[in-house]
Amino acid sequence: xxxxxxxxxxxxxxxxxxxxxxxxxxxxxxxxxxxxxxxxxxxxxxxxxxxxxxxxxxxxxxxxxxxxxxxxxxxxxxxxxxxxxxxxxxxxxxxxxxxxxxxxxxxxxxxxxxxxxxxxxxxxxxxxxxxxxxxxxxxxxxxxxxxxxxxxxxxxxxxxxxxxxxxxxxxxxxxxxxxxxxxxxxxxxxxxxxxxxxxxxxxxxxxxxxxxxxxxxxxxxxxxxxxxxxxxxxxxxxxxxxxxxxxxxxxxxxxxxxxxxxxxxxxxxxxxxxxxxxxxxxxxxxxxxxxxxxxxxxxxxxxxxxxxxxxxxxxxxxxxxxxxxxxxxxxxxxxxxxxxxxxxxxxxxxxxxxxxxxxxxxxxxxxxxxxxxxxxxxxxxxxxxxxxxxxxxxxxxxxxxxxxxxxxxxxxxxxxxxxxxxxxxxxxxxxxxxxxxxxxxxxxxxxxxxxxxxxxxx
Ligand code: URP
Ligand code: ZN
Ligand code: ZN
Numbered sequence: 001x002x003x004x005x006x007x008x009x010x011x012x013x014x015x016x017x018x019x020x021x022x023x024x025x026x027x028x029x030x031x032x033x034x035x036x037x038x039x040x041x042x043x044x045x046x047x048x049x050x051x052x053x054x055x056x057x058x059x060x061x062x063x064x065x066x067x068x069x070x071x072x073x074x075x076x077x078x079x080x081x082x083x084x085x086x087x088x089x090x091x092x093x094x095x096x097x098x099x100x101x102x103x104x105x106x107x108x109x110x111x112x113x114x115x116x117x118x119x120x121x122x123x124x125x126x127x128x129x130x131x132x133x134x135x136x137x138x139x140x141x142x143x144x145x146x147x148x149x150x151x152x153x154x155x156x157x158x159x160x161x162x163x164x165x166x167x168x169x170x171x172x173x174x175x176x177x178x179x180x181x182x183x184x185x186x187x188x189x190x191x192x193x194x195x196x197x198x199x200x201x202x203x204x205x206x207x208x209x210x211x212x213x214x215x216x217x218x219x220x221x222x223x224x225x226x227x228x229x230x231x232x233x234x235x236x237x238x239x240x241x242x243x244x245x246x247x248x249x250x251x252x253x254x255x256x257x258x259x260x261x262x263x264x265x266x267x268x269x270x271x272x273x274x275x276x277x278x279x280x281x282x283x284x285x286x287x288x289x290x291x292x293x294x295x296x297x298x299x300x301x302x303x304x305x306x307x308x309x310x311x312x313x314x315x316x317x318x319x320x321x322x323x324x325x326x327x328x329x330x331x332x333x334x335x336x337x338x339x340x341x342x343x344x345x346x347x348x349x350x351x352x353x354x355x356x357x358x359x360x361x362x363x364x365x366x367x368x369x370x371x372x373x374x375x376x377x378x379x380x381x382x383x384x385x386x387x388x389x390x391x392x393x394x395x396x397x398x399x400x401x402x403x404x405x406x407x408x409x410x411x412x413x414x415x416x417x418x419x420x421x422x423x424x425x426x427x428x429x430x431x432x433x434x435x436x437x438x439x440x441x442x443x444x445x446x447x448x449x450x451x452x453x454x455x456x457x458x
Contacts, residue, residue, distance in 0.1 A: 003432060005038045006391060009046025012359050013053060013382050014368040022051065024389040027431035032385065044427060044434075046393050052363050053382050054088030054390025054430065055344045056370040058124075059238055059262060059312035062092050063112050067334040068325065072317045072410045075112055078340055079119035079448050081408035083435045085341040086392040086425045089120040089380055089451060091370075093150055095159065098129040102137040106146070110450075117448030118441070119430060120390075122374070124181065126150040128158070130165035138172045145452025147375050148179045148236070153220045154187030154287065163227065170231035177455045179373070180228065181236040184220040184245065185212060185288055194331050205281035208330040209272050209289040217288050218244030225252045225259050234456050236260040236373060239314045241267040241288045243298040249307055260373050260458070262310040263299050265343045266415065269350055271296060282323040283415055285333045286314065300356050309369040311347055315340035317411040338411045342402055348394065349421035375454035389432040398424035408441075 004024040011020050011032065023031040023041065062078040064071045073081065075092070082090055094109040096102050102125055113121055125146050127134060138149070151166060152159035161169070173180050193211040197203075202210075221237055225248055228235035240246060240261050252259050272290045275281040284290055302308035316336025326333030339346075344366050351357040357365075371381020378387050399422050404414040428436040435443045 003041055004044065004389070004429070005036060005041040006044045006046050006051060006393070009049050009051035009393060011051045011383055012363055013384070014360055014364045016383070017360065022383060022391065024429070024432045027388060029383060029385055029387050029389050032383065044393070049426060050359070050394045050396055051383070052392050052394065053367045054380065054392055054428070055086045055366045056089045056376070056380060057082060057087045057312050057315065057340060057343060058091040058310060058370045058374055059264065059314045060090045060092050060340055061314070061316040061336065064093065064095065064316065066316070066336070067332070069318065069322050069334055071336060072319045072322065073315070073340070074410070075117040075121065075448070076445050077408070077410040078315065079117045079121060080441055081341040083119045083428050083430065083441065084408045084425070084439070086344040086428055087119070087340065088390040088428065088430045088435070089122070089376070090340070091122045091124055091374060093126050094123045095126045096128045096134070102127070102134060102141060106141070113450070115446045118443060118445055119435070119448045120451050121448055122451040122453055124148045124150045126152065126159065127169055128152065128161060130161055130169045135168065135172050138178070139176050142176045142178050147177070147453050147455060148181055149173050150181045150183070150238070152183045153224065154183060154185045154190055156187045156191055160187045163223070166227055167231060170228060170233040174231055174233040179234045179236055179456055181238050182224045183239065184217060184224045184237050186216040186220045189216050198329065198331060203329050204277050205279060205285050205330050205333060206275040206277060208285045208333065209275045212287060212289050214242045214244045214291065217242055218248055221245035222248035225249060225257065228259060229255060229257045234258045236262065238262050239264050239267070239288060239312070240308070242291045242295040246298055246302050246307060253307070260310070261302070261308045262312050263302070263308050264312050264314045265339055265346050266337060267291060268296055268299050268311070269346060270415070279327055282326060282333045283413060284337060285323070285326070285330065285335055286316070286337050287335045303357055303361060303365060309365065309373065311343065311365040313339035313343050317409055319412050337415045338409045339415065341407050341409050342416060344392070345421050345423060345425060346416065346419070348423040353422045369458070372458040373456055375456060376451060377457055380451070389429055391429040392425055393427040394423055395426050396423050400424050
């Protein structure tokens with residue numbers, strides 16, 4: 001029952017690199033080898049192309065209620081755009097409402113994603129109110145394949161939990177073998193700086209950046225890592241941006257602690273010079289904000305040193321009319337930027353093609369490490385017999401230009417407008433189906449499946 005044969009591509013995984021064929025039967029990989037017979041299977045000629053595992057973006061916010069509006073990509077539009085950029089699986093955040101249960105939130109998010117997602121997806125559970133009732137729900141979430149629990153150390157009054165709740169959550173999650181992740185910035189300090197800037201009439205997007213200096217992230221990253229060490233839970237810092245925060249993790253490695261780090265594509269490629277005095281800077285109003293060039297160097301080095309294991313996006317798009325909610329006050333600009341579609345091509349072009357990272361490191365940080373950390377490996381994150389046939393075929397020489405006029409995300413600007421990239425994704429397979437080919441979507445709304453996850457295996 002062979003269905004597809006991908007022939008003569010350079011197949012690259014985290015620990016394999018050879019020109020060979022990949023035979024797919026149904027949804028999974030049946031054989032990998034040279035000169036495999038087609039036996040009636042449809043053949044995709046990948047000569048001269050690179051074949052990598054489907055990308056995994058473990059940090060996306062789809063259709064998320066936030067700052068008085070909703071992020072503009074739904075599970076349908078967001079996962080479709082992700083597929084166009086080679087990301088076959090995303091992990092979205094379910095947000096518990098303070099005063100309500102985890103179950104209520106999960107039911108709400110399932111209602112949005114089931115039958116609408118085009119690509120595969122899973123959920124993290126964001127715990128915004130840890131109390132005796134929430135504690136009881138942790139084991140139920142783990143049993144349903146939601147094994148990672150997100151915490152916010154900022155956004156007080158909406159999402160933030162305090163250190164007392166953090167300790168309790170970590171102790172409970174550890175009991176059930178899960179992972180605790182954090183938006184690690186000092187919310188009280190940031191709120192104070194925001195209030196000071198507003199009182200002084202400093203209201204342009206640049207003051208969003210100046211309200212979140214490096215110390216706010218370094219302090220919280222150290223605190224989160226220390227509490228995680230004390231409780232013994234596996235820990236993961238999301239969207240880490242700067243030298244001070246990464247140095248906290250570097251220190252923690254001296255005490256044999258398990259703490260994983262994600263950065264996002266924007267922090268590697270964009271910097272705070274984009275925050276001028278004009279409102280256009282709102283395109284890059286996100287938290288944490290863009291940093292300095294020295295921080296980009298630290299992050300690239302951190303990837304190569306193995307301190308940063310994942311490059312995600314924190315995709316949280318808002319259309320321009322939504323960004324305009326903060327035209328007179330930076331603190332009202334919905335935080336987030338669109339990137340789900342371009343993470344892999346940007347990293348390939350700016351990272352691999354420019355010699356900053358190897359091709360195998362590219363596979364690790366876009367796919368394999370996230371699969372291992374978030375309990376999906378080896379079903380996802382690699383090309384091996386029995387794995388889901390999630391494959392991305394890249395033409396390494398093809399050049400193209402990013403533009404809002406051609407992207408698939410539901411947002412009317414691009415944070416990377418006009419960027420010229422070398423290396424273009426030709427074809428994407430998801431569970432054995434051609435999902436995208438030559439810029440066209442080939443799978444329908446609802447094709448995406450919820451992926452139940454297990455424990456960290458790293
Ligand atoms: O600016 C951001 N990052 N928006 C999404 C919410 C979060 O903090 O991840
Ligand atoms: Zn965050
Ligand atoms: Zn986020």
